[in-house]
Amino acid sequence: MKLDEIRLGVNIDHVATVRNARGTNYPDPLKAAKIVKEAGGNGITAHLREDRRHILDKDIINLKKYNSLPLNLEMAVTDEMQKIALDVIPNAICLVPEKREERTTEGGLDVCNNITRLRSFLEPIKDKSIRVSLFIEPVEKQIDAANTIGADIIELHTGYFCNLYERNDKDYVEVLKVLEKAASYAHNLGLEVHAGHGLTTESVGLVSKIPEMKELNIGHAIISDSIFMGLRGAVQLMKQKINDARFLRIQE
């Protein structure tokens, strides 16, 4: 199989988490999206949660209007989110299960037991040519169900694999095999295969070797790394501003 380059979708939710913590206008997720593009990222992923804990409605509107990378809107299967997707028309939606009390998306979507609801939910979305991705566990019956309801993409949940890998629990090898098998199974059905959740610069390599993988969606680790890759410069800039104002009599 010819290996294509894997697209990197950068999840910028936690730029909004920092902004919302202070109720300021910065850091702006749209500015983050521009940097993602300059740095070679291939897409922007944002999860508009029902409780609006990070990304807000205005972010989704701005990202669709002013960011030039494809927008992948993660959302729960609710009437409210369906309406927003139909108003905004992102390039893709990724349906995820959502619980208010969770810190982050915990499991995959149960497609098997929600076929009728998902079919009617997706009908108007597909009419608008929005690509449909379903965030699922690497389980064949979920993949079959995703295929049955006409999903374009499955995003395999890598959270469990990443947890084991970070803990150095050798069971990750078996879980990786399950992901590999699921990717091949889905690809053979004609589904595009993505993966994400919990991936870091340490764990991403093994998942990137899966031949059928087309896109990885990564957020927490990238935003975390960016703190330490950027903190030095941010401190230096603030020191410089203070010293310039004091000693060079520059009025800002």
Ligand code: PXP
């Ligand atoms: N993919 C999906 C469907 C998600 O829900 C998330 C988390 O919002 C991610 C990818 C990114 O996960 P992480 O922030 O752990 O990289």
